[in-house]
Amino acid sequence: MRHSTSRRAVLAAGLVVAASPLAKPAIAQGAPLRIGVITTLSGPGGYLGADARDALQLAAEMDGGRLGGVPVQFVVEDDALRPAQGKQIAERFLRNERIRLFTGVIFSNVLGAVVPDILDADGIYVSCNAGPSNFAGRECRRNYFVVSWQNDNLHESAGALANIMGYQRVFILAPNYQAGRDALTGFKRLFRGTITNEVYTRLDQTDYAAEMAQIRAARPDAVYHFHPGGLGIAFIRQYAQAGLLGTIPQVLPSPSMDVVTLAAVGDAAEGVDVSSHWNSDFDNAESRRFVEAFRRRYNRTPTYYAQQAYDTALAIGAALRGAGGSVNDTEAFRTAMLRADFPSTRGKFRFGPNQHPIQDWYALKVERVSGQLALVTKRKILENHSDAYAASCRV
Amino acid sequence: MTLLLEQLLNGVQLGVTLFLLGSGLTLIFGIMGVINLAHGSLYMIGAFAAAFVAAETGSVFLALLGGLVAAGLTGMAIEFVVLRRLYARDHLDQVLATFGLILFFNQGMVILFGRQPIFVALPPFLSGAVEILPGVPYPVYRLLIIVLGLLVAVGLWFLIQRTRIGALVRAGATNREMVRALGVDIRLLYTLVFGLGALLAGFAGVMAGPVYSVNVGMGEQILILTFVVVVIGGVGSIRGAMYGALLVGVVDTILRAYVPGLLRAVMDASQADMLGAGLASMGVYLLMALVLLLKPRGLFPAHA
Numbered sequence: 179m180r181h182s183t184s185r186r187a188v189l190a191a192g193l194v195v196a197a198s199p200l201a202k203p204a205i206a207q208g209a210p211l212r213i214g215v216i217t218t219l220s221g222p223g224g225y226l227g228a229d230a231r232d233a234l235q236l237a238a239e240m241d242g243g244r245l246g247g248v249p250v251q252f253v254v255e256d257d258a259l260r261p262a263q264g265k266q267i268a269e270r271f272l273r274n275e276r277i278r279l280f281t282g283v284i285f286s287n288v289l290g291a292v293v294p295d296i297l298d299a300d301g302i303y304v305s306c307n308a309g310p311s312n313f314a315g316r317e318c319r320r321n322y323f324v325v326s327w328q329n330d331n332l333h334e335s336a337g338a339l340a341n342i343m344g345y346q347r348v349f350i351l352a353p354n355y356q357a358g359r360d361a362l363t364g365f366k367r368l369f370r371g372t373i374t375n376e377v378y379t380r381l382d383q384t385d386y387a388a389e390m391a392q393i394r395a396a397r398p399d400a401v402y403h404f405h406p407g408g409l410g411i412a413f414i415r416q417y418a419q420a421g422l423l424g425t426i427p428q429v430l431p432s433p434s435m436d437v438v439t440l441a442a443v444g445d446a447a448e449g450v451d452v453s454s455h456w457n458s459d460f461d462n463a464e465s466r467r468f469v470e471a472f473r474r475r476y477n478r479t480p481t482y483y484a485q486q487a488y489d490t491a492l493a494i495g496a497a498l499r500g501a502g503g504s505v506n507d508t509e510a511f512r513t514a515m516l517r518a519d520f521p522s523t524r525g526k527f528r529f530g531p532n533q534h535p536i537q538d539w540y541a542l543k544v545e546r547v548s549g550q551l552a553l554v555t556k557r558k559i560l561e562n563h564s565d566a567y568a569a570s571c572r573v
Numbered sequence: 574m575t576l577l578l579e580q581l582l583n584g585v586q587l588g589v590t591l592f593l594l595g596s597g598l599t600l601i602f603g604i605m606g607v608i609n610l611a612h613g614s615l616y617m618i619g620a621f622a623a624a625f626v627a628a629e630t631g632s633v634f635l636a637l638l639g640g641l642v643a644a645g646l647t648g649m650a651i652e653f654v655v656l657r658r659l660y661a662r663d664h665l666d667q668v669l670a671t672f673g674l675i676l677f678f679n680q681g682m683v684i685l686f687g688r689q690p691i692f693v694a695l696p697p698f699l700s701g702a703v704e705i706l707p708g709v710p711y712p713v714y715r716l717l718i719i720v721l722g723l724l725v726a727v728g729l730w731f732l733i734q735r736t737r738i739g740a741l742v743r744a745g746a747t748n749r750e751m752v753r754a755l756g757v758d759i760r761l762l763y764t765l766v767f768g769l770g771a772l773l774a775g776f777a778g779v780m781a782g783p784v785y786s787v788n789v790g791m792g793e794q795i796l797i798l799t800f801v802v803v804v805i806g807g808v809g810s811i812r813g814a815m816y817g818a819l820l821v822g823v824v825d826t827i828l829r830a831y832v833p834g835l836l837r838a839v840m841d842a843s844q845a846d847m848l849g850a851g852l853a854s855m856g857v858y859l860l861m862a863l864v865l866l867l868k869p870r871g872l873f874p875a876h877a
């Protein structure tokens with residue numbers, strides 16, 4: 179009895195200390211602004227978050243540890259692609275670390291768990307990847323900005339590309355989670371042919387043998403699949419092992435074929451058609467500067483996850499500059515953010531009425547460039563493309 | 574028809590992988606009474622070691638050997654260092670300790686190999702597909718997995734049913750106390766059984782590497798299905814693990830392949846696909862519930 183009482187006393191004392199403002203160092207004048215980065219660093223999607231984190235840090239380093247003239251510090255944590263874990267990190271960042279500004283989430287299901295908590299606590303979230311449909315329309319929020327794209331866009335552009343390629347019958351697959359459902363909806367929105375099969379895989383699936391057999395039986399003109407990170411690598415390798423590569427072409431959104439996927443898949447990727455909003459060969463000053471700096475700093479070619487995070491950092495910098503260097507006045511921050519007064523690696527960039535981007539989409543192809551396989555930009559598919567949900571957003 | 578055959582082969586291939594994991598798990602639980610959550614880690618270690626050796630030497634056989642040795646040695650080390658202290662404790666302690674081992678091994682692999690998934694290239698003679706029937710090509714490597722898995726099953730059957738060690742293992746699974754009372758060195762038997770289980774898990778990992786990606790956390794993905802196999806088959810029974818694994822493998826694959834198609838007949842296509850995907854991933858758990866309802870101790874309980 180005595181034992182349990184004393185333990186309770188110790189716990190209570192601990193709680194009091196943790197809750198008191200004394201436990202945290204007071205934010206001194208001139209201390210860097212801390213930005214919470216909740217991202218996926220482990221598992222098959224681990225390299226996506228690593229690229230985003232590295233690009234955020236690079237953007238700050240290139241400006242002497244500042245964004246928009248404000249010294250910043252990124253506080254990075256791994257959500258392991260688990261929504262519950264992301265939510266816990268967000269709560270800790272908000273309550274214990276007193277962080278107000280967040281970015282980093284890669285997967286839409288994690289975003290769905292993390293963002294409402296942040297916004298309800300009067301924080302700001304700037305997305306560098308996930309842009310799920312459920313936050314783009316009626317449920318859009320004032321302090322939620324997406325610098326990457328609305329999820330459906332990736333797949334609308336792939337659907338438009340399939341039209342251009344003249345495919346009539348397409349077999350489509352995506353994992354059964356928010357972004358996967360957005361993917362198939364998006365593809366079907368612009369694709370004019372018929373869908374032979376529509377298959378939802380699992381987000382933790384590693385073996386696609388059953389799907390390969392279905393694809394072979396359906397004999398489509400082309401296969402479209404959305405499988406980000408390691409999922410895509412496994413899918414395309416098994417596609418090759420099943421002997422489908424030579425017979426049925428693929429039309430892919432950029433998450434299914436980034437530079438890491440390309441390196442892992444190897445020769446099997448040659449000739450694959452991809453749609454994207456950016457590629458490392460883009461010919462504009464900011465993109466060249468970014469790609470060169472990223473390669474020099476990390477000794478690898480940036481994926482578009484890195485590019486989006488870099489743009490996100492620049493967007494945050496522009497907003498901070500416009501808001502007088504702080505996030506305390508969220509309305510001033512919002513006004514400055516929506517001006518999008520930064521040189522985007524995409525060339526041109528602006529926000530639509532739902533605070534998601536309006537941008538151009540391009541067709542890429544995997545080709546040999548001086549003996550090495552690389553993604554090569556071919557043509558513009560969609561111009562000033564917004565999303566289907568913008569009209570229903572009232573902020 | 575040919576599609577069904579191909580899907581059945583896919584199911585058997587998944588089943589064989591699950592059997593390699595499940596047989597070790599069921600032996601360890603049946604004989605030693607230990608719930609080993611770290612079994613998936615041994616699978617991961619086998620896969621990583623084989624990928625590493627393959628990348629360094631380019632030899633398939635050295636890679637296989639490397640994976641087996643690494644998993645086997647790690648298994649025996651786990652038994653010697655950690656589990657020995659836990660036999661007398663209750664299951665909760667064992668679960669906590671082996672869960673800790675999962676975290677330990679996952680983080681260890683992150684430190685050694687990083688978070689990026691590793692991809693193992695297949696040697697040319699194993700990549701590509703053969704026609705098993707006219708018009709039905711099937712990947713050579715997946716056929717190899719099936720054949721090797723079945724060979725291992727036959728080998729295990731021989732070991733368990735026809736050798737002295739096997740007799741002790743069977744006796745241990747049926748009545749642990751009696752074996753101990755008869756003066757058998759139960760400690761040695763435990764280390765041996767654990768090592769064997771680890772070896773099989775490592776073998777499954779080695780085989781899985783070139784098909785899936787080798788990444789930290791791969792063990793937990795498959796561990797859950799493995800537990801379903803063990804529960805369905807009956808704890809402690811190799812025969813049960815075999816039937817359970819094939820059943821789970823085939824049911825999981827067939828449901829994934831056919832349920833959305835069947836639902837499409839009665840509802841809107843995209844809804845059918847979404848619901849079908851959900852039902853298919855629930856399928857094996859429903860199967861487990863059904864088996865437990867009819868035979869609460871599994872299909873082939875070892876402790877009769």
